[in-house]
Amino acid sequence: MNQEKTVMVGGELLNVGEAFTLTDTVLISSHVDTLSTPVPGWFGTFALAGAANKLPFFNVRNSAICDEAWNNQDTRDTAAFGMRILSISVRWIVPLAGNPRENIAVPPYYIEHYEQPPLWTAFMPMNSALILRVQQDEKLKAQCSMLSAGSGIVTGGFGQGGEAAGFLEFQSVTAQGNMGVPHQRNKFAFPEVIDIPRRASVNAEIIFSDYAKALLSHMTGPGDVTIYQSADSEDTVNIPAIFGVQVELKGQRLVQQRGQLHA
Amino acid sequence: MDYKNVLESSPIYDSIVICSADGMYGNEAQIPGWFQTFPLFGQRQEHGLFKTRTEAIAGLSYNNQQVSDRTDFAFHAYSLGVCFWGVPCQDLFVETGEPDVLFPSQLNTFWMGDLPNSSAIEFRVGSDVILTEKCLGLPPGYGPSGGGYALGVDQTFWAGPCGFQYTSQGVPFITNRFDFTINGRQKPIAIPRNATIEAKLKLSEWCRDALALMVNSPSVMYFQLSNSDSLYFPTRYGITVSLYGIREVQQRGQLSAT
Numbered sequence: 364m365n366q367e368k369t370v371m372v373g374g375e376l377l378n379v380g381e382a383f384t385l386t387d388t389v390l391i392s393s394h395v396d397t398l399s400t401p402v403p404g405w406f407g408t409f410a411l412a413g414a415a416n417k418l419p420f421f422n423v424r425n426s427a428i429c430d431e432a433w434n435n436q437d438t439r440d441t442a443a444f445g446m447r448i449l450s451i452s453v454r455w456i457v458p459l460a461g462n463p464r465e466n467i468a469v470p471p472y473y474i475e476h477y478e479q480p481p482l483w484t485a486f487m488p489m490n491s492a493l494i495l496r497v498q499q500d501e502k503l504k505a506q507c508s509m510l511s512a513g514s515g516i517v518t519g520g521f522g523q524g525g526e527a528a529g530f531l532e533f534q535s536v537t538a539q540g541n542m543g544v545p546h547q548r549n550k551f552a553f554p555e556v557i558d559i560p561r562r563a564s565v566n567a568e569i570i571f572s573d574y575a576k577a578l579l580s581h582m583t584g585p586g587d588v589t590i591y592q593s594a595d596s597e598d599t600v601n602i603p604a605i606f607g608v609q610v611e612l613k614g615q616r617l618v619q620q621r622g623q624l625h626a
Numbered sequence: 627m628d629y630k631n632v633l634e635s636s637p638i639y640d641s642i643v644i645c646s647a648d649g650m651y652g653n654e655a656q657i658p659g660w661f662q663t664f665p666l667f668g669q670r671q672e673h674g675l676f677k678t679r680t681e682a683i684a685g686l687s688y689n690n691q692q693v694s695d696r697t698d699f700a701f702h703a704y705s706l707g708v709c710f711w712g713v714p715c716q717d718l719f720v721e722t723g724e725p726d727v728l729f730p731s732q733l734n735t736f737w738m739g740d741l742p743n744s745s746a747i748e749f750r751v752g753s754d755v756i757l758t759e760k761c762l763g764l765p766p767g768y769g770p771s772g773g774g775y776a777l778g779v780d781q782t783f784w785a786g787p788c789g790f791q792y793t794s795q796g797v798p799f800i801t802n803r804f805d806f807t808i809n810g811r812q813k814p815i816a817i818p819r820n821a822t823i824e825a826k827l828k829l830s831e832w833c834r835d836a837l838a839l840m841v842n843s844p845s846v847m848y849f850q851l852s853n854s855d856s857l858y859f860p861t862r863y864g865i866t867v868s869l870y871g872i873r874e875v876q877q878r879g880q881l882s883a884t
Contacts, residue, residue, distance in 0.1 A: 477715070478715040481714035481715045481770075481791075481792070482713075482714065482715060484714070484770060484792075485714035485769075485770035485792055486711075486713055486714055489687075489709075489711045489864060489866075490687050490862065491687050492685075492686035492687045492690070494686070502634065503635075503636065504636075504681075504686060504690045505637050505639070505690065506637075506639055506641075506686075506687060506688070506690075506866065506868075507687075508709070508711070508768050508769065508866075509637055509639070509766075509767075509768050509868060510768075511767075511768050511798065511799075511800060515772075516772070517772065539772070540714075540770050540771055540772035540792040541770065541771050541772050542768070542769070542770055542771075542798075543768050543769065543770075543771060543798040543799065543800070544771050544797060544798055544799045545771070545772075546799065548800070549798075549799050549800050550800065551800065552635075552800065553634075553635040554633075554635045554704075554872055555632075555633045555634055555635055555872060557634075570686055570687070571687070572651075572685050572687040572688070573651035573652055573654070573685070574645070574649055574650075574651055574654075574862055575687070577649075577651060577859075578859060581857055581859055
């Protein structure tokens with residue numbers, strides 16, 4: 364436990380370091396357009412995301428604006444507590460249950476966009492970059508692929524079933540990959556810790572290359588992932604496919620000591 | 627007033643890109659050391675990195691140098707890595723006339739496997755050759771992992787052959803890079819400010835001969851559109867060389883600043 368400072372204000376207050384990850388996410392999904400409360404910086408289509416000059420993080424949203432799964436900031440544009448940043452990671456979120464489909468008017472009435480998840484996970488990181496700023500200082504400029512996610516799905520194998528070659532037009536089985544090995548230590552580590560004072564402004568922004576923007580402008584959707592409800596039924600449900608980018612800063616936050624075994 | 631250098635971690639990277647003219651935007655077609663065809667790339671035995679491009683010329687996605695031929699700051703280089711990257715989905719088409727298209731599904735494997743297997747990097751600081759190593763001996767420590775795909779009947783009807791390819795050079799783990807410090811046994815390479823650095827990619831004769839036989843332009847990706855039309859979008863292949871380390875910059879306001 365790090366003891367940062369002692370301040371006497373009617374008693375001894377002590378800042379302690381706690382392991383913490385600051386998370387923010389940009390989502391791209393048709394679901395975004397149906398949210399009860401619009402979330403700033405989220406997009407309904409790839410084309411809109413590609414038209415944006417940059418994707419900002421850590422100074423746009425907080426956990427009250429979007430769900431905690433996507434953001435855990437108490438404050439929207441300043442650090443809620445002092446932080447010591449040890450690493451940064453970028454995760455490219457793709458739908459995992461299947462490929463997004465786009466409904467069309469002619470048989471078979473859909474197009475399965477199997478190319479979108481791998482392009483998003485494994486190609487966009489090579490054609491985009493991230494800038495991390497604390498106050499006015501640029502702390503990091505890096506190609507996004509260098510900032511491995513450090514988390515993700517480890518999947519098994521797959522096989523071509525009878526239905527895939529038979530009369531039912533089941534969508535093909537997909538196991539999406541990751542950017543980097545999904546291991547907690549596989550994040551871009553800062554050998555020298557980045558200290559962030561309380562109430563400092565912290566922001567990261569992802570910038571797509573012109574090529575990536577043009578590619579995004581041609582990608583339709585994201586559509587829905589179709590899931591069959593049972594083995595003996597052709598009833599399906601359509602779940603909005605979620606694509607996104609999640610940026611995490613991992614390190615310590617400095618908060619006042621609370622009751623613990625060592626207190 | 628006293629000034630003090632502090633240490634900050636920072637990568638330095640530069641990229642070579644091969645992409646047809648249709649896929650070049652802005653000034654990209656004029657970027658030195660970028661190519662529009664594989665044979666043009668293969669005609670040169672050596673390709674220089676950290677020597678000709680800057681962030682302003684190539685874009686931050688491919689380069690983060692402020693100065694093209696000098697180091698922006700004093701730098702302690704801990705590791706070096708080379709990443710050969712390409713398109714992860716294999717629906718690559720090459721328009722040939724008759725038949726209309728070919729499906730060069732091996733192109734990715736060649737670019738991300740055979741090419742690093744048969745080329746090398748020479749890394750220089752000033753006039754000193756610090757390292758000469760085959761590219762597969764310099765894993766980047768990042769890249770795609772996992773993934774799989776099974777072909778459904780809908781795919782055979784609609785899109786022809788398809789597949790995903792999540793290819794990386796070595797296990798994409800942050801520590802899986804060429805380590806100048808040999809696990810901390812010796813000091814990192816100290817590079818002064820305004821020093822010249824260069825990484826030379828050296829293609830073997832086999833590489834150059836194979837690249838000369840490739841179709842003129844890189845393949846295109848195939849998209850289906852809802853009006854049953856198709857869209858062919860240029861693919862982009864690249865080689866990114868990165869130095870990870872610590873830069874020395876003048877102290878700025880931080881929690882620890884005094």
